[in-house]
Amino acid sequence: MRIRLQDVTKLYKHTAAVNCLNLEIKDGEFLVVLGSSGSGKSTTLNMIAGLEIPTSGDIYFNDNIVNAVPPGKRDIALVFQNYALYPHMKIFDNIAFPLRIRKVKDIGENVENIAGMLGLSALLQKYPKELSGGEKQRVALARALVRNPQVFLMDEPLSNLDARLRISARGELKKLQKQRNITTVYVTHDQTEALTLGDRIVVMDKGCLQQTGTPYEIYNSPQNTFIASFIGSPPMNIAEVRLTSSGSFALGETVLEFPTPPVKTPHVILGIRPEKLHIVPPNTKNSIKCIVEHVEYLGHESVCHLRISQNILWAVKNSETTVSVGDLAGLTFSYDAIHWFDQSTGIRMDLPFPGRN
Numbered sequence: 610m611r612i613r614l615q616d617v618t619k620l621y622k623h624t625a626a627v628n629c630l631n632l633e634i635k636d637g638e639f640l641v642v643l644g645s646s647g648s649g650k651s652t653t654l655n656m657i658a659g660l661e662i663p664t665s666g667d668i669y670f671n672d673n674i675v676n677a678v679p680p681g682k683r684d685i686a687l688v689f690q691n692y693a694l695y696p697h698m699k700i701f702d703n704i705a706f707p708l709r710i711r712k713v714k715d716i717g718e719n720v721e722n723i724a725g726m727l728g729l730s731a732l733l734q735k736y737p738k739e740l741s742g743g744e745k746q747r748v749a750l751a752r753a754l755v756r757n758p759q760v761f762l763m764d765e766p767l768s769n770l771d772a773r774l775r776i777s778a779r780g781e782l783k784k785l786q787k788q789r790n791i792t793t794v795y796v797t798h799d800q801t802e803a804l805t806l807g808d809r810i811v812v813m814d815k816g817c818l819q820q821t822g823t824p825y826e827i828y829n830s831p832q833n834t835f836i837a838s839f840i841g842s843p844p845m846n847i848a849e850v851r852l853t854s855s856g857s858f859a860l861g862e863t864v865l866e867f868p869t870p871p872v873k874t875p876h877v878i879l880g881i882r883p884e885k886l887h888i889v890p891p892n893t894k895n896s897i898k899c900i901v902e903h904v905e906y907l908g909h910e911s912v913c914h915l916r917i918s919q920n921i922l923w924a925v926k927n928s929e930t931t932v933s934v935g936d937l938a939g940l941t942f943s944y945d946a947i948h949w950f951d952q953s954t955g956i957r958m959d960l961p962f963p964g965r966n
């Protein structure tokens with residue numbers, strides 16, 4: 610099933626929860642809608658589901674406008690964060706329910722297969738009230754995945770799972786979706802889920818689409834400073850730099866030993882991923898002087914907060930580099946690792962910079 614949103618707006622009183630959204634989801638595609646709380650993700654999903662009707666614009670399933678078609682007539686399977694299970698039914702019957710109402714054969718086998726994939730086999734004879742939040746959430750997922758609808762619509766379906774279960778549920782979900790090739794729209798505020806699950810990601814902010822792209826494109830070519838600072842953990846460093854009279858550019862008081870970006874304005878925004886910054890001994894040639902203000906230990910790596918003049922940059926270092934709070938250090942990075950953004954609009958500038966192919 611192809612899904613298309615054309616100029617879709619949803620107003621609540623005078624606020625636009627979704628503002629003139631244009632989006633196309635290909636047949637069999639796994640599309641993730643990513644954004645912070647209140648950005649319009651659930652409203653978008655609810656309109657695709659038929660739970661909300663657009664104030665203006667059209668939603669197409671293949672070539673048909675479905676704006677006012679009720680959810681029950683859309684052949685979709687929905688999973689929400691608040692797993693509404695039938696309390697009087699055992700887990701087996703909860704999962705079997707969508708198959709029973711469609712009079713599907715081999716119900717037992719289907720339920721056991723999906724329960725096995727999601728680690729629910731031992732719970733099939735229990736009632737919802739005997740399950741933890743994470744278990745209930747997996748039952749809700751199983752109940753959606755047990756049948757083959759035209760479209761899966763999921764709103765934060767893994768939010769209550771602990772880290773280990775979340776990773777395995779992500780794997781099973783992606784595998785199942787690819788095997789059956791069912792168009793899927795998945796809403797989350799979690800960038801790791803978006804990067805790992807999506808064939809394509811749509812980033813939303815304040816009801817507006819900010820960028821669509823593959824996980825690789827969103828991470829490596831963020832189209833504006835909002836996306837750059839939203840994706841990555843820690844996200845991209847963003848700092849204003851100014852051109853100096855000598856034609857170089859400076860971060861605070863520190864003049865950087867790089868070619869000048871060919872921009873007309875005296876100020877420009879430099880973005881650089883924390884993993885592209887290298888901490889070196891102080892006074893290393895062509896390094897920028899910085900002071901280590903804070904070190905966050907994360908086990909496999911540490912995040913160092915480094916002060917350069919008035920700016921704090923984050924650098925990720927592996928466990929071999931040793932630095933301590935208060936140290937004077939040097940910082941280097943490759944010119945090719947820099948992302949440039951317009952200072953007034955925050956929009957990415959993909960100009961042919963010297964030194965960059």
Ligand code: ADP
Binds near residue numbers: 625627644645646647
């Ligand atoms: P998200 O899913 O990204 O958290 P939502 O789509 O739930 O965002 O909400 C987008 C905006 O619309 C928010 O400002 C929210 O307060 C508002 N909103 C959502 N649903 C309603 C509603 N039923 N009535 C009024 N405002 C709503």
